[in-house]
Amino acid sequence: MIKGRCLCGEVSFSVDGPLGRSAACHCSQCRKQSGHYWASSSAEESDIAITGQVKWYEASADAKRGFCPNCGSFLFWKAHDEDAVSFSLGALDEPTGVKLECHIFVADKGDYYVIDDDLPQSEMS
Numbered sequence: 384m385i386k387g388r389c390l391c392g393e394v395s396f397s398v399d400g401p402l403g404r405s406a407a408c409h410c411s412q413c414r415k416q417s418g419h420y421w422a423s424s425s426a427e428e429s430d431i432a433i434t435g436q437v438k439w440y441e442a443s444a445d446a447k448r449g450f451c452p453n454c455g456s457f458l459f460w461k462a463h464d465e466d467a468v469s470f471s472l473g474a475l476d477e478p479t480g481v482k483l484e485c486h487i488f489v490a491d492k493g494d495y496y497v498i499d500d501d502l503p504q505s506e507m508s
């Protein structure tokens with residue numbers, strides 16, 4: 384069972400089920416909301432139990448982004464046409480048991496850093 388929480392603790396979550404890919408997303412939306420690129424994994428919505436009130440921001444026609452309304456921690460991303468919910472790896476209790484697997488949306492990455500590990504990169508998702 385994986386557990387995580389926001390900075391203040393008003394929102395916490397646990398994941399009981401198989402995880403999707405763990406990815407660092409370099410898209411401009413993730414960078415603006417997180418402050419840098421966003422590391423997340425995902426699970427089926429039915430496998431994620433959330434405690435507390437998440438504020439959802441409709442960032443685009445395709446997806447919404449969830450954060451704690453008290454401390455602002457960016458915790459979740461969900462595409463409207465998928466059952467999976469992505470969650471922040473930075474919010475997880477350690478040991479997480481998770482390793483980053485890839486970089487995505489690198490075509491949209493910021494100009495202020497280089498990606499200097501050997502993980503696979505994709506231009507888009």
Ligand SMILES: [Zn+2]
Pocket residue numbers: 389390391392393394451452453454455456
């Ligand atoms: Zn909080």
